[in-house]
Amino acid sequence: MQDHIKEHWDVIVIGGGQAGLSAGHYLRSKGVDFLILDASKEIGEVWEKRWDSLVLFTPRQFDGLPGYPFPGEPSTFPNKNEMAAYLKDYARKFSLPVLSNTDVERITKISKRFVLDAGTRKFYCSKVIVAAGNSLPRIPSFSSYINFDIKQIHSSQYKNIADLPEGDVLIVGAATSGVQLALEISRSHRTFIAGKVSGKIPDLLFKLSRFYWWFIHNVLTIQTPMGRKIRKKVLTSGAPLIKESEKDLNASGAIRLPRIEGVKDGLPLLQDGRTIEVASIVWCTGFKPDFSWIQIPDLRLDEIGWPIAPRGISNINGLYFIGNHFQFGLTSSLVGGVGRDAKFVVDTLYESKI
Structure with missing residues (x-):
């Protein structure tokens, strides 16, 4: 140059x-x-x-x-x-x-x-x-209190299943990256996924290919009431699923869990008060600006x-x-x-x- x-x-x-x-x-x-x-x-x-x-x-x-x-x-x-x-x-x-x-x-x-x-x-x-x-990986601060023998990586660090030890895997976050990784990892590991799926663009729109793109490109903008509503969710919870679906996630065998809200006795603490023991955690929790x-x-x-x-x-x-x-x-x-x-x-x- x-x-x-x-x-x-x-x-x-x-x-x-x-x-x-x-x-x-x-x-x-x-x-x-x-x-x-x-x-x-x-x-x-x-x-x-x-x-x-x-x-x-x-x-x-x-x-x-x-x-x-x-x-x-x-x-x-x-x-x-x-x-x-x-x-x-x-x-x-x-x-x-x-x-x-x-x-x-x-x-x-x-x-x-x-x-x-x-x-x-x-x-x-x-x-x-x-x-x-x-942006920086968004990982909750309480992760530092999880037992040191549980491997923790962010989705941005994950390459393939060789990165994970034997044993159960907990995926935290059910937006696009979390669902995609759950579909892959569940083929070889017992997989748990914590969190609520952040909605989905309707399959009908996706099948009507050009209309689907027109919809997400021209309707879901800051200039429409629907777009402004979606924007708040996207910035806090992640974008809605597009290619994959909650049905795909359920069919994968991945075990659905409520949100992770802390740590108890060195283990991830679920919103319902239970703890879960796993060999590794993949944080699919997005990024912070x-x-x-x-x-x-x-x-x-x-x-x-x-x-x-x-x-x-x-x-x-x-x-x-x-x-x-x-x-x-x-x-x-x-x-x-x-x-x-x-x-x-x-x-x-x-x-x-x-």
Whole structure:
């Protein structure tokens, strides 16, 4: 990549995943001077590190980024490695300037210029688009009191069943990742899953493929009463199931349990007062936002910790966000939906005449 010796760009995008690349596509089309910084060694690495059997829960026809449909049979579901390869191809196809191995540790603002600290380097720009994950595994604090001989991992650390010892497995959390892992792990281990399933997009909508996407993309947004109601649930309890169902979970043989609410005698304590003894626990409890590295005092965050940035536009002049959960709609953090938010943000940048 050229221009590595430059220090100032009009726009810097932080994050080289689907959100950052979508932003890059639109910035390139506007002729903007920009750079994408990504902490990974290469594009797609984040997907490659996820569990081995992971497949997207939306079919290929809804998994493409702006300007480049996802290859393959439209009605089939790509796996994580196909997703990683697609992102690499996307960056090459549109000649996007991605600087990998560059972890932005701090953002500050001096006058009208942003300063990005990344190891020994500093980058300067007029506008910043934050398109990184910005989240940490959410594991309850009481987990530290669970017996040390019970193995505990977060879903983001799980690769395959070889990661788990022999014996019973407790999956905590019944949103998408929890249900997917329960279906896999229950084939080889007696599996318990604690928590309430966070709802499901109706199967009829899913079977009516195009209508299903239209519904979750255009109806479940912050502009509709239904969308605003769903948004609260998504941000606190996780997104509703789409591809898998509660029926699939029940058929898997996984044993349903109420929520885990603490620890008693070193064992997970259920909401009904029982304890459960297992060999391992997989925390499918999602992620919590972490924007502490954006050290701009006036940045407004909500009670959960997400930036208050309607349509990605924050209260800090020149600071934008893409890819946050339900930023505009249910599809805002999905591969096939993030492009809408990217276009809106970049159009806003263009209108502001960078």
